[in-house]
Amino acid sequence: MSIEKRNLRIMVVCNFLVGASTTMIMPFLSLYIKSLGHFSDEYVQRWAGFIFGVTFLVAFLMSPIWGRFGDRFGFKPILIITGYGIAASIFFMGMMKHVEGLFFLRMCMGIVTGFIPTSMALISSQTPRETAGKTLATLQMGSVGGTLFGPIIGGTMADAFGFKYTFIITAIAITISTTGVLFGIIEKKKDRNASQAKNFTRKDVIKRIVDHRILLMVMIIALLIQLANFSVQPLLALYVTKLTNGGNVAFLSGLAFSATGFGNILLTRQWGKLGDKIGHEKVLMLLLVLACIFIVPQALASSLWELILFRFLFGMAIGGMNPSITAFIRLEAPLGMQGEVLGYNQSFRFLGNVSGPVLGGIVSGIIGISSVFYVTGSLFLIAFFVLWISVHHDRNHHHLHHGV
Missing domain, CATH: 1.20.1250.20 (MFS general substrate transporter like domains)
Structure with missing residues (x-):
């Protein structure tokens, strides 16, 4: 091996x-x-x-x-x-x-x-x-x-x-x-001359992220993914209560929550392989649209099994997002700063973990739990358009500099 x-x-x-x-x-x-x-x-x-x-x-x-x-x-x-x-x-x-x-x-x-x-x-x-x-x-x-x-x-x-x-x-x-x-x-030792690991200051890393618009955008998308997951998570038990008359609400809400995770695991590797073939930014744009398509019907679910089905499909979509983001960073960030850039990406994700429940609580308190799914779906759609614009801007910038 x-x-x-x-x-x-x-x-x-x-x-x-x-x-x-x-x-x-x-x-x-x-x-x-x-x-x-x-x-x-x-x-x-x-x-x-x-x-x-x-x-x-x-x-x-x-x-x-x-x-x-x-x-x-x-x-x-x-x-x-x-x-x-x-x-x-x-x-x-x-x-x-x-x-x-x-x-x-x-x-x-x-x-x-x-x-x-x-x-x-x-x-x-x-x-x-x-x-x-x-x-x-x-x-x-x-x-x-x-x-x-x-x-x-x-x-x-x-x-x-x-x-x-x-x-x-x-x-x-x-x-x-x-x-x-x-x-x-x-761990293979890095070639210090090739990676220039010692030469990147924190300012260099932040400048790379800010200047490279598409790199910053995929980090914001990483935040949105966690925001979407954690905005609904604390409210799921209450939402399940509305959809079922059963007494075992804790188990059923756990089932609804786990459905996303099972969907996630099922297709994660396949999305990664597809990204290797056609480009990780293309896969990410596809997944953002699919996530929006699968999260909005959760607000319209009339039974628990409809909710579980769409949470499973939603899990299949978001399962490929984080590997696509990480693989994209692997391609775009120089080797000597990859650890720190991935660290910033993880920080965006943790920010989503913290702010998600706050957003979900505020939105559900004002206009009801089902509205949280609509808000999350619109965030995925906004992320798609911003990423699409960033990809096209990046391509035009590349062609301009290479005289194409």
């Missing part, structure tokens, strides 16, 4: 575990906070929001920094630091006796949540340009699978072993996988 294939397989497993760890707390977070003292429901709900959101907020600030360190010192050391850091944060969450301490540990977890973008940068740097889409899509299947099954695994373990041991078992699993990175991953 080649080094590249072995590295990819190890990172898929590690990304699954790290992706699962970041979402496993979701089903029982409020229950865990409640177990730490005698608190009112209002207090528990408020702190659950703070504790869940702070990880993404801090990660938003830290992602480009980890990417920059990776560009300078290699991606493997950053994977080891962040992997063991996540494991330590989760381990001590199980020992925590105070709500404020749990908040602090989730904040620490945000500091070291650079594992997945760093793994993307590592695999990207070792992947030929012509197969970048397929390879990065395969890698994303690990993290998507983790975030899909994380809440299920977390909820099941909490019921079986209790909160404390759920954190400990998860921490041990991530420690083992990070040790696999330590001994199993072989």
Whole structure:
């Protein structure tokens, strides 16, 4: 087996575990906070929001920094630091006796949540340009699978072993996988003259992103994807309640949520392969239109199964977006700044994670839950037109400079 294939397989497993760890707390977070003292429901709900959101907020600030360190010192050391850091944060969450301490540990977890973008940068740097889409899509299947099954695994373990041991078992699993990175991953050393890794300042990287309009645009689209997912996510249980008379609302809303993840995993790799053949920006434009087509009918669903069907189709569309964006960055950003550029891309995604629930809450509060689907659909459509304009501007600019 080649080094590249072995590295990819190890990172898929590690990304699954790290992706699962970041979402496993979701089903029982409020229950865990409640177990730490005698608190009112209002207090528990408020702190659950703070504790869940702070990880993404801090990660938003830290992602480009980890990417920059990776560009300078290699991606493997950053994977080891962040992997063991996540494991330590989760381990001590199980020992925590105070709500404020749990908040602090989730904040620490945000500091070291650079594992997945760093793994993307590592695999990207070792992947030929012509197969970048397929390879990065395969890698994303690990993290998507983790975030899909994380809440299920977390909820099941909490019921079986209790909160404390759920954190400990998860921490041990991530420690083992990070040790696999330590001994199993072989990182090719960069040719310093070719990559000029030491010569790119932070100002150079930001200037590259701002000047290269299409590069900035795909990052904004990365934000929109997360915004779309997270704006609906907190409201899904309430929406499912309107569509069914069944008593097991938690299970049914989980099913509606998971349908998107299953659709995501199903076609992710195929979209990546198509992008390698016809261009990742073309695939991205197609997927933005499909996402709009599949999200709007969710507002018109008259039964739960209609909602689940369209959420599954929506998942198939958005599954190819992030690999297309990452592969596009792989082609457009110089090797010596790829880690930092991917870090900024991840920051845009984390910003979507934080702002999505806020947007969904405001829109649903003013004009109802179903309107959130319309707003999200229009955002995808706007993103399509802006990307289309950016692609044509980029082509015209290229022809002008080459005298075509």
